Amino acid sequence: MLDFDLHMVLLILTAAVVTFLTRIGGYILIVKMNRIPPRVEAALNAVPAAVLTTLVAPAFFNGGWDIKVAMFAALLVGLRFSSTFMLIAGWIVVMAWRHFAGI
Amino acid sequence: MSRADFFDGLRGGIPVALAAAPFGALFGALARDQGLSLGELTLMSGTVYAGASQMVGIDLFGHNVQAWLIVLSILAVNFRHVLYSAAIARYIRHFSPVQKFFTFFLLVDPQFAETVKRHESGKPVTFAWYLGFAAVVYVVWVALSLIGGLLGSMIGDPKAIGLDILLPVYFLGIVIGFRKRDNFLPVVIASAGVSAIAYRYVGSPWHVSIGALAGVALAAVLPPVKANRKPDLAHENHEV
Numbered sequence: 323m324l325d326f327d328l329h330m331v332l333l334i335l336t337a338a339v340v341t342f343l344t345r346i347g348g349y350i351l352i353v354k355m356n357r358i359p360p361r362v363e364a365a366l367n368a369v370p371a372a373v374l375t376t377l378v379a380p381a382f383f384n385g386g387w388d389i390k391v392a393m394f395a396a397l398l399v400g401l402r403f404s405s406t407f408m409l410i411a412g413w414i415v416v417m418a419w420r421h422f423a424g425i
Numbered sequence: 426m427s428r429a430d431f432f433d434g435l436r437g438g439i440p441v442a443l444a445a446a447p448f449g450a451l452f453g454a455l456a457r458d459q460g461l462s463l464g465e466l467t468l469m470s471g472t473v474y475a476g477a478s479q480m481v482g483i484d485l486f487g488h489n490v491q492a493w494l495i496v497l498s499i500l501a502v503n504f505r506h507v508l509y510s511a512a513i514a515r516y517i518r519h520f521s522p523v524q525k526f527f528t529f530f531l532l533v534d535p536q537f538a539e540t541v542k543r544h545e546s547g548k549p550v551t552f553a554w555y556l557g558f559a560a561v562v563y564v565v566w567v568a569l570s571l572i573g574g575l576l577g578s579m580i581g582d583p584k585a586i587g588l589d590i591l592l593p594v595y596f597l598g599i600v601i602g603f604r605k606r607d608n609f610l611p612v613v614i615a616s617a618g619v620s621a622i623a624y625r626y627v628g629s630p631w632h633v634s635i636g637a638l639a640g641v642a643l644a645a646v647l648p649p650v651k652a653n654r655k656p657d658l659a660h661e662n663h664e665v
Contacts, residue, residue, distance in 0.1 A: 324464040333492050334465065337482055337499045338472035344503040345529040348511030365645040368612045369512040370541050371603045372640025373505045374534065374596050375613050376620035376633045377477075381593035383621045389590060396594045397601065405598030406440060412594035417587045 388423065392416035427553045434557025437543075441535040441558075442565035444595045445476065447588040449566045452479055453573025459487040463574045470570035474563065475533060478502035481630055501630040505637050509537040516540060516550045524552045531559035538599040608644050616640030 352358070358366075382393050396412035449470065456466035461483065473479055478499040485495045509532055517528055536559055544550050603609060620636025627635060 325462050326464050326468075327462070329492075330461065330465050330486075331468065333495065334469045335472060336492075336496050337469070337478070338474075340496055340500050341473050341475050341478065341503045341506070342530060344500065344506040345510050345532045348507040348509065349514050349525075349529065350510075351507075352511045352514040360649060361645045364607070364647070364649060365641045366508075366512045367606060368608065368641050368644030369508045369637075370538055371600055371606065371609055371612050372616040372644070373508055373633070373637040374538065374600045375616035375640065376505075376636035377534065377596045378593050378600060379617035379620045379636065380624045380632060384624070385593075389593070392590050393593060393597060396590075396597060400598050400601050405595065405602075408594050408598045409444065409591060412590045413587050416590040420584075420587070 388416050388419040391419060427551060430549075430551045430553040431557040434554040434559070435561055437539060437554075438558040438561030441539070441595075442561045444591050445535075445562060446565050446569045448476055448592065449569030450573030450576070451588075452476065452483070453570040453575070454577050455480070456483045456570070457574045457577045459483045461486065461574075463571065466574050467567060467571045470567045473499070474531070474566065475499075475503055475506075476566070477633075478630075498630050501634060504634040506532060508637060508641065509534075513537060513540060516544050517555075520552055527559075528552070528555060531555075531563060533562065534596070535599070536562065538602075542602060607649075608647050611647060612640040612644050615643045 352366075355362070378393075382390060385393070392412045392415040395415045396408040399411040400408040452470065453466055456469070456479075457463070461469070466483075469479055469482070473482070481498050481502050482495055485498060510529060513528075513532065517525060520528060536555075539558060540550055540555065543554065548554075600613065616636045616639055619639035620632045623635040624632035
């Protein structure tokens with residue numbers, strides 16, 4: 323169970339190095355620019371919303387009605403309350419939908 | 426290192442770790458299913474430490490795909506981290522080189538989002554806080570991968586107990602936390618639309634990079650918002 327296959331370990335470590343390079347790459351690029359132009363700054367300010375949206379949108383578009391309705395309910399809750407309540411609301415709606423729709 | 430900051434980070438990391446825990450266990454179970462040993466899957470969680478790309482990786486292991494294609498797919502899923510590390514640069518200039526090494530190694534999606542939020546709420550982004558936050562998420566992720574691998578098939582369908590809704594809703598919460606930012610709606614609409622189209626026509630790992638680049642590029646070309654600019658971003662929703 324705890325055996326290591328050399329080929330697999332090398333593959334995993336290569337994946338780890340590639341992942342680390344993506345995590346330091348942007349920093350190296352930015353540090354090389356002495357002054358950050360306004361357009362680059364506007365682009366960097368958009369990074370959190372732009373990237374995280376791509377993690378949300380496919381789940382919504384490809385999910386069934388259970389997921390769509392639950393995410394919409396969580397969105398409404400999130401406009402007023404903290405994300406803990408969003409998680410609870412989303413979970414309740416998805417469970418209720420599956421229970422009553424018999425999925 | 427400030428103990429108070431470290432514990433502040435630990436507390437902040439707990440809800441994130443709880444949301445990620447089922448996926449750690451799911452990864453472990455799926456990895457066993459695809460023929461990885463317990464040691465190998467724990468090594469993968471501990472060194473790659475990037476949930477979505479680990480899932481893509483083990484999915485491809487099972488399909489007898491060539492190694493370079495697996496590495497390329499992992500690169501595609503993780504390309505968004507290039508954007509994170511560029512955006513986070515201004516918050517961590519005061520870190521030492523060794524601290525930066527660990528900062529980048531531990532830079533996962535919620536870690537990035539919480540770092541931006543912490544800076545904007547006016548609290549200092551210290552290495553002690555960053556490490557405290559990361560420690561909870563990292564330890565839980567690696568431990569739950571191992572436990573998931575041990576229990577294997579005992580972990581049933583996460584859909585049956587509604588776990589599949591947790592991560593999208595968690596990320597949705599982070600997205601709407603940024604809704605007071607300049608150009609928020611155009612950026613979100615562009616990223617959502619392009620990522621959904623790319624998901625359909627290009628395929629799964631790539632939709633993240635393509636959708637994100639669309640939103641970021643739009644923000645770069647839109648005229649700067651000056652008229653109603655807030656003095657700072659401290660008005661955003663910082664609850665977690």
